Amino acid sequence: MDKVRVGIIGCGNICKKAYVPGLRKCEAVELVACADLDAAKAKALAAEMSIPKVYDSPDALIAADDIDIVVNLTVPQAHAPVNLKILAAGKHAYTEKPFAVTRDEASAVLKAAAKRGLLTGSAPDTVLGGGIQTCRKLIEDGAIGKPIGATAFMLCHGHESWHPDPEFYYAKGGGPMLDMGPYYITALVTLLGPAVEVAAMTKKSFATRTITSAPKSGKVITVETETHHAGTIRFANDAVVSMVMSFDVWKHNLPRIEIYGTDGTLSVPDPNTFGGPVKLFKPGADPKTAQWEEIPLTHAANSRGIGVADMAMAIRNKRAVRASGEIGAHVLDIMLSFEEASKAKKTLTLKSKCSQPKAMPAGLAEGVVND
Numbered sequence: 001m002d003k004v005r006v007g008i009i010g011c012g013n014i015c016k017k018a019y020v021p022g023l024r025k026c027e028a029v030e031l032v033a034c035a036d037l038d039a040a041k042a043k044a045l046a047a048e049m050s051i052p053k054v055y056d057s058p059d060a061l062i063a064a065d066d067i068d069i070v071v072n073l074t075v076p077q078a079h080a081p082v083n084l085k086i087l088a089a090g091k092h093a094y095t096e097k098p099f100a101v102t103r104d105e106a107s108a109v110l111k112a113a114a115k116r117g118l119l120t121g122s123a124p125d126t127v128l129g130g131g132i133q134t135c136r137k138l139i140e141d142g143a144i145g146k147p148i149g150a151t152a153f154m155l156c157h158g159h160e161s162w163h164p165d166p167e168f169y170y171a172k173g174g175g176p177m178l179d180m181g182p183y184y185i186t187a188l189v190t191l192l193g194p195a196v197e198v199a200a201m202t203k204k205s206f207a208t209r210t211i212t213s214a215p216k217s218g219k220v221i222t223v224e225t226e227t228h229h230a231g232t233i234r235f236a237n238d239a240v241v242s243m244v245m246s247f248d249v250w251k252h253n254l255p256r257i258e259i260y261g262t263d264g265t266l267s268v269p270d271p272n273t274f275g276g277p278v279k280l281f282k283p284g285a286d287p288k289t290a291q292w293e294e295i296p297l298t299h300a301a302n303s304r305g306i307g308v309a310d311m312a313m314a315i316r317n318k319r320a321v322r323a324s325g326e327i328g329a330h331v332l333d334i335m336l337s338f339e340e341a342s343k344a345k346k347t348l349t350l351k352s353k354c355s356q357p358k359a360m361p362a363g364l365a366e367g368v369v370n371d
């Protein structure tokens with residue numbers, strides 16, 4: 001079968017590090033072109049990574065007639081505007097996370113796609129990896145009984161010590177929630193289904209950040225976003241999840257995600273990765289002596305790009321996308337509700353909905369998606 005042709009817009013860090021190698025592992029897609037606002041950057045990437053075509057501008061790539069899916073790896077503020085241009089040109093749009101930075105932008109993108117019969121996809125596709133999919137299967141097989149609740153924690157001291165251009169992490173559309181929340185909340189939606197309510201408190205602990213990475217070491221960034229978010233999400237299945245996302249913390253001993261069920265506990269691997277370990281605790285006859293058991297992965301680990309491959313199969317088989325724009329928009333709604341609930345000092349009811357994405361079939365090889 002012909003491969004689905006993919007062009008990339010945004011030739012920065014994640015493009016080179018993850019998407020170019022990741023897409024090349026996926027049998028359904030072929031990376032044919034790239035472009036960036038900074039044309040020299042796109043040219044250098046194409047030469048270094050043997051990408052067949054490089055366009056002088058993002059608009060030129062969007063107008064090309066030999067591309068089916070455009071993968072948008074620009075910075076968060078550009079995600080929705082670039083996606084709208086991709087869709088207006090009649091191409092399917094898959095974007096890095098967050099899906100957009102406002103609800104209005106997210107809904108404009110979903111409407112534009114629906115109007116033209118096109119598909120939208122949104123990172124993270126780590127949820128299609130072996131770790132989260134094995135957890136999904138365990139929950140569906142009844143390993144922990146009925147989910148009661150969960151915890152989700154991501155605490156670090158931000159990205160200015162390693163990222164070469166870290167300013168966007170502290171601008172509107174940045175912060176730990178919009179940056180890292182998509183991994184955690186998309187994993188929770190994949191495992192538990194959609195959410196219904198959010199209560200939270202948020203704050204900004206540092207007014208400025210000093211870059212210590214090359215090449216901007218010493219540059220001071222003004223922090224425009226909340227950088228510590230603590231809250232609770234109630235899911236439609238009545239699971240209650242406690243969550244902290246922070247760029248203000250030097251060290252901690254918290255788990256990443258744990259799901260608590262009536263019959264056991266599931267320790268979920270880092271949702272910013274594709275693999276394990278997956279650990280299950282079952283109380284058995286004697287809960288005092290029972291131990292965690294590491295569960296072998298039932299699904300291939302995969303890597304970034306598997307969500308694009310899934311979109312390619314969705315185009316071929318005329319089915320829904322797993323890492324979809326609808327889920328991206330619902331996750332955005334949940335994330336934005338943290339700061340809003342904090343300001344309003346009340347629990348907010350979510351207006352958006354999405355379906356729990358279909359589980360990946362077990363036993364597929366790396367880079368393969370069928371239905």
Ligand SMILES: NC(=O)c1ccc[n+]([C@@H]2O[C@H](COP(=O)([O-])OP(=O)(O)OC[C@H]3O[C@@H](n4cnc5c(N)ncnc54)[C@H](O)[C@@H]3O)[C@@H](O)[C@H]2O)c1
Pocket residue numbers: 009010011012013014015035036037038041058073074075076078082096097098165179
């Ligand atoms: N760096 C990571 O480890 C990482 C991991 C996962 C996801 N992401 C996400 O990937 C996206 C990109 O991150 P990055 O680290 O690669 O950033 P980056 O700054 O290294 O690269 C972004 C690129 O997009 C280009 N760009 C910006 N606006 C554009 C526009 N309007 N049109 C075309 N090109 C434009 C920039 O010139 C730059 O080359 C972000 O949404 C980020 O949240 C990054």
